[in-house]
Amino acid sequence: MTPPNPRRSPLLLPVVLAATFMSGFDTNVVNIALPAIRGELHAGPAALELVVSGYIFAYAAGLITGGRLGDLYTYRRLFLIGMAGFTVASMLCGLAQSPVELVGARILQGLTAAAMVPQVLATIMANFDAGDRTRALAWFGVTAGASGVVGQVLGGLLISADVAGWGWRTVFFLNLPVGAVMLAVAVRVLPARTLDRRPGLDPVGLIGITAALALALAPLSFGREQGWPLWTWVCLVAAVPCLLAVLAYERRLAAAGGDPLIDLDFFRRRSTVFGILINVAFMATFTSGIFAVTLLLQEGFGLSALHAGLAFAARGALVVPAPMVGRRVIAAHGQARAIVLGCGIDIVTLIGLGVALHGFGGHIWLGWVVIGNALLGFGNMLILPAALGVTVATVEPHQAGSASGVVNTTQQFSGAVGLAVLGTLFFAVAGSGPGRGEYATAVEAVLWVHLVLIVGAAALALRLDRVRTPSVVVAQPGSAQAAQAAVDR
Template identity: 50%
Template sequence: MSLTQKDGAAASEAPAAPAPAPEADSGPYAKRWLMLPVILAAMFMAQFDLYVVNVAAPSLEHGLHAGQAALELIVAGYAFTYASGLVTGGRLGDLFGSRAVFLTGTIAFTVASLLCGIAQTPGQLVAARLVQGLTGAAMVPQVLALITATFPPAERARALSWFGVTVGVGAVAGQVLGGALLEADVAGLGWRVIFLVNLPVGLVMLAFAARLLPRRKPTARPALDPLGAVGVPVSLALALVPLVLGRTEGWPVWTWISLVASVPAMALTLLWERGLARRGGQPLLNLSLFADRAFSRGLVVSIATFAGFFSFMFTLTLVLQSGLGLTPLEAGFTFTPLGLAFSGASMASQRITARYGSRMITTGASIAAIGFVVLLIVLTASGDHTSAARLIGPMVLIGLGNGLAVPALVGSVLAGVRPQQAGAAAGVLTTAQQFASAAGVAAIGSVFFGALGTPHGVGSYASAFEWVGGIGLVLVLVAAAVSLALPRPAK
């Protein structure tokens, strides 16, 4: 069974002889609920590795002698190749089968994690992280595609909400478990353990995936769109690279040229994709997805939510470790209440999303907005006396709100997508989310560092963090407002 097919073409072609019915056509895939935790483990690994390097930055600086530019690339290089390759990864799953691409991507991700763990120089680690991001981009879209294709509509929203739970928990775990792993210094590995931990996880996951993932042969002819495959990542790179490196490089002219050039580059790519679809080809980006108002509005909510939450997480790490002087383990413990609030809210949201749908997004965004307001009040009132204990209250509210919103968001956006478009929709959604996360960290991080200037104690970090709180408040209010226009469940 293919997850996509040429518009109109496949429907008009009759096979010479009857073919065996795909497994999904005879009823829901019997092992779907056993399969779900296995494929979600892949999402967890990819998300964990996106954020664990935040708490490992001091260890990399001392243990690997990585300079500031190298640290930026170690963190952002993964995010860039991951975000820019997701659409292509989704398309490959449509063409060659989600099972095959998932297994291949998981093997490659595990090997790339090993290369990260044994790197001897900053340059080697940067290169390995770029490869790790690309392999993650092949693996992750198949998770959403498999959920969409194997779960019947009555169960799909619940399964998709578990994906949303995993996205957030993986990010929070990167902060909490990452600090614990570094503090434990397992087998004297130091920073290397945060990458090498993927080896046993990846091997176990592969063993189960090989037995539990459905075998479906794609019926569409494998035909990748080369110009689209190049145009999409190049357009994203033109925007992300200057955002990531602009601050440390002093915003030279090339960064502004690159940012401006990203707009026509993406416009030309979209024009090519539309023309290719009209000619009966197989474009990388299925632009018909954007005709679905729930999908388009859901992307806007996703971008606002992910940019606000994950830039908050990134800068909070800096405040806790560099501003308040906490160790990675102490910072991890400080994140624990946020993590518990996010996880508990995600579990609750997962159970009731099918009933309340996008209302959970609005409710979650509203709670997160209250959290940002409380954060601003605490920072303004505390100033030089800001402490980790005083930040826990707003952290819990922000984690609680996002824990309610993120699972419902994924389910609301993808629940109505046809199985034939699952890979394409998953690629676009995950690209939007990861691009928003990376761009939010880079752009809002630049505002944070600009406001910080030359730090003079806790007060400087508190003042700079106020800017992050203010921007985060605006973004969650936008998410809440747009979520009101998403489809509501029938009473």
């Protein structure tokens, strides 16, 4: 078993977290840029939808494969390939002269992000010891939360500034200098380490899992805008037997001594299962919440893209310190109680916002929405690092890439499901020709669903606390048995 790297560079964590930031930034910033893209490229609704959904679809569908390739060919190599490809794809997005070119470049962006992002958690797990991993995951939470907020704020500022006459293209060109610098540093600081045990490729599992994810993600990514035609339901139904068949194959492959793409033993630990379920609930609310609040600000309150982005600045002010607070809570009381604290803040805030929206409707004060959105961001960023820590608490080093792919895929898939289901609910409640009152009512409906999901996550965390999970993020290498005993006590 390869031990954590005692000589790692202090720049290692910032470099790998840059990949998390870049992928999250590009997921969110394009929403602010869509009106400008529509005007310049004469893109129709379907093309605009593909600009957003094509990236998410390619990204989510490729994460598990990207994780396994990292296990097989080293995290360093896949990170460098992914970062270089993402930088080139960003340039192609900025140079696009037609909707087709932009959609193609965005899909390439998603695929290259799927190569580099799983290596972030895998590198943290392989190079940081138990205590340092808590700090590293806290910074991971800061980066993940800040990337979405910065995407909203900086995107609005860049488009309004119209730097060099580039307009919306600036949000993509920004990745060029950042990617070039990160590549230059990454070549020097990423450890060229190999695992004692390298898994096989498992081409059947790779193709089967990717196909199952594609069958589920395609309708979730594109179905709502197209009115849920028949093909979306056929794909969703077909995804279930496809996934079951692949999992059965993976189980047989493991029993025969092979290396399945998904190690089903990963799901035998209660902390892992609970952590995944908490991540599912969290991401379903996180993605749909930003979507609903952005629409309320822009369409309900009539704010411009710039002012809507600036309204998220308060959220950013609380998102950044929250994981650091969570780290102290984890050190003192454990991961489960950090999740409970974050859920508690979210529950109180959701109830307060729901009552305010119900009572004031179209006359609600904008400040309530801004403050509530900020408090939800604070609670969310207490939950995220602790939920990640619980999920990967006893992962062996040789499973790091695959486990990272599974966790990231779970988050992206849950976000897609939450956005599809709650987005449909939002527009159904808002109806046609909505004003501020209708949007407020639609957001209220979404928030009550969020409340149910967060209460469920809190209940799981309380259950997790009773089985006494370790307060550290990952077991010390070489002591997997001791860590498992601590989880099962």
